Amino acid sequence: MSRSLSIKLDASMISKVLFLLYMVYSNVTSYSLFFVRGLSSILLFGALACQLLNDNFRLKKNNSLIALVIFGIYVVASGIVVAQNYDRVITTAMTYGECLIVFYLVLCYILKDGKPDYPMLVFIAQALIAAFFTIRNGSGLYRISISEEVNVNTVGVMFALAIGFIMYLLISDRNKPIKITASLVAILVLLFAIMLTASKKAIITGMVFIVLWIFFCYRFTFARLPRLIRTIILIALFASGVYIFIWYTTNYSLQFEIVRNRMSQLYVGNSDQLRVELIKEGFSIFLEHPIFGVGFNNARYYTSANTYTHCFYSELFACTGIIGSTVFIYAILNPWMMIRRIRSNIKKGLTLESIQSIYILILLIVLLALCVAQILFYTPNLMYIFAIVTGYAALAQFDKTKYNPTINNISNIS
Numbered sequence: 030m031s032r033s034l035s036i037k038l039d040a041s042m043i044s045k046v047l048f049l050l051y052m053v054y055s056n057v058t059s060y061s062l063f064f065v066r067g068l069s070s071i072l073l074f075g076a077l078a079c080q081l082l083n084d085n086f087r088l089k090k091n092n093s094l095i096a097l098v099i100f101g102i103y104v105v106a107s108g109i110v111v112a113q114n115y116d117r118v119i120t121t122a123m124t125y126g127e128c129l130i131v132f133y134l135v136l137c138y139i140l141k142d143g144k145p146d147y148p149m150l151v152f153i154a155q156a157l158i159a160a161f162f163t164i165r166n167g168s169g170l171y172r173i174s175i176s177e178e179v180n181v182n183t184v185g186v187m188f189a190l191a192i193g194f195i196m197y198l199l200i201s202d203r204n205k206p207i208k209i210t211a212s213l214v215a216i217l218v219l220l221f222a223i224m225l226t227a228s229k230k231a232i233i234t235g236m237v238f239i240v241l242w243i244f245f246c247y248r249f250t251f252a253r254l255p256r257l258i259r260t261i262i263l264i265a266l267f268a269s270g271v272y273i274f275i276w277y278t279t280n281y282s283l284q285f286e287i288v289r290n291r292m293s294q295l296y297v298g299n300s301d302q303l304r305v306e307l308i309k310e311g312f313s314i315f316l317e318h319p320i321f322g323v324g325f326n327n328a329r330y331y332t333s334a335n336t337y338t339h340c341f342y343s344e345l346f347a348c349t350g351i352i353g354s355t356v357f358i359y360a361i362l363n364p365w366m367m368i369r370r371i372r373s374n375i376k377k378g379l380t381l382e383s384i385q386s387i388y389i390l391i392l393l394i395v396l397l398a399l400c401v402a403q404i405l406f407y408t409p410n411l412m413y414i415f416a417i418v419t420g421y422a423a424l425a426q427f428d429k430t431k432y433n434p435t436i437n438n439i440s441n442i443s
Contacts, residue, residue, distance in 0.1 A: 044079035045147060047072050048134055052155045052244050056187070056410065060176035061162040070127075077130055080137050089137055093419045096360035097132065101125055103353050104325040112324025121326040121407070128412040135413065139420030145389075149194040152410075156191030157215060159184060160222035171287055173225040185228030186399060187410050188219040189235040193395065195219075196242040197388050199250045200381065205259050209250060213266050221273050227287045230402055234395055241391055246384050304339045304402065308330055312344025315350070322350035326407070337407070341400035344407075357406070361415070364422035365393060386421075392420045 051072035059069065081088075101122060109120030135148045160177050162320045163184065167173040172181040195212050216239070251259055278285050314331045316324060323330070328347040329337050338344045346354050368386055396405075396414045405411050 040079045040083040041141070044076045044083060044134070045138065047076035047079065047431055048138075049151050049154065051076060052151050053158055056155050057159045057162065057175065060178055061159075061166075072285075073127065073130055076134055080134055083138070089099070089133065089140060091136055091419065091423050093360040093363045093422075094129075094133060094136060096363070097129055100349075100353060100356045100360065102127060103356065105348055106394055107349070107353065108324045108327070109320045111318070111321045112327045113330045114324075114327055117327060118325045123327075124409075128406070128409050129408065132412060132416040132419070135416035136420045136423060139417070140423060143424065145417050145421050146198065148413075148420070149198060152413060152417075153191045153194050153215070156187050156219060160188060160218050163222050163225055164218075167225060171283060172227040173284065181226040182228045182230060182403070183399070183408070185223050185226035185231030185409070186234065186403070188223045188412055189231040189238070190395075190410065192216055192219050192235045192236040193392055196238050197385070197392070199242070200246045200384055200388060201249060204250050206254065206262065209254075210265070213262070214269070217269055217273055218264075221277060224277060224288055225281065225284055227284055227291055229291045230399060232288070232292065234399065237395060238391070242388070245387055249381055249384060254347050303334060307334060307336070307338045308340040308343045311338030311340060311347040314338075315343070315346035318347075318350060320350045320352065322346065322348045322353060324348060337404065339402060339404075341403065341405045346406050361397070364419045365390075367422035368393075368418075389418055389421050 030424050051069060055069045056074060059065075104125075105118065105122050108115060112118045139145045145151045163173060163175045167175055169181065174181045174184050195216055199209065199212050215221075220235060223235055254262075310332045311328055314328055322328075325348050327336065328344055329335055331347070332338065338347060345357060350394070366389055392414060396411060396418070399411065403411060405415065409442075
């Protein structure tokens with residue numbers, strides 16, 4: 030192996046390791062174990078530098094990524110003109126810029142590997158570590174989070190999305206019983222952690238992933254296992270679930286009652302009603318400032334509650350106007366259309382590859398549904414999901430033969 034090739038391989042591996050450390054530190058250990066100012070930036074920029082070195086400083090191009098960069102430039106430029114609080118525009122744009130670097134790295138890893146597995150595994154790892162700290166010493170009397178600084182809904186959605194990634198990785202006709210068992214155990218742990226957060230949207234999201242996976246994908250994972258192995262796994266899973274449920278209802282009876290109450294109501298107290306009012310106010314702000322909006326993260330200065338609108342769609346239109354909204358919506362629609370194109374090129378029927386593309390579309394649909402109650406460009410983990418969907422779609426652009434049944438044998442696609 031030549032020295033240059035060795036450096037490339039080492040740079041690629043180091044980039045992935047630094048990226049994993051960045052994700053775990055930024056979203057888990059900085060709240061639970063230790064905080065070192067600047068460490069997050071060092072890890073992220075180190076991962077970016079190593080990846081650029083590995084690629085000979087040739088940037089990956091992607092239409093959604095380009096649109097997101099244009100959006101970032103636009104919100105800063107328009108904020109100079111229309112924002113009431115320019116400092117808030119800058120600080121929010123800096124966080125958004127960090128999300129763009131993560132977006133780019135996820136895109137690079139997926140295109141290099143030819144599959145989205147590594148970024149998914151990174152997300153699952155951080156979620157499982159967060160679940161461990163939430164269960165072990167989480168904070169909160171009624172609803173438990175990993176830390177007082179992390180909203181219960183934010184951490185709950187992280188657990189639910191990790192379940193979605195586990196379910197995707199289980200879509201395979203070559204899974205071994207050990208991998209299946211480990212995956213199911215991880216799902217049980219994440220479900221238990223979700224119940225501690227008592228997050229209604231997280232509970233619904235996790236169950237949607239599981240139900241749709243059973244409906245579409247069961248036969249690719251379980252149907253080909255020997256009947257005895259399937260029976261043993263299902264019995265063990267059922268027994269573990271019963272044990273965890275009894276433990277949960279015994280030791281966390283307060284959280285159990287809160288979950289029951291929240292799941293039985295369309296609105297929970299005044300908070301959901303306030304969100305609905307904020308969403309309406311967001312669109313009213315847009316109608317009053319339709320071209321440029323009121324500035325990135327500045328809608329809060331126009332709402333009755335002096336806070337953001339709690340909905341991505343109203344926040345997008347209120348803060349960035351028709352110009353910024355058009356750019357961002359294009360970034361979302363581009364991978365949607367590309368994945369739909371992938372599915373049209375795959376042989377008809379529920380093949381492994383068709384199911385994988387369906388499940389990626391499910392991830393995107395769930396993401397868009399969550400955005401009704403959360404802000405996509407303010408929430409790094411939601412931008413992460415968007416990055417994985419975009420990276421999966423970009424595989425068709427950079428490797429067209431992979432999804433063309435007239436050129437490549439569909440049965441050989443992994």
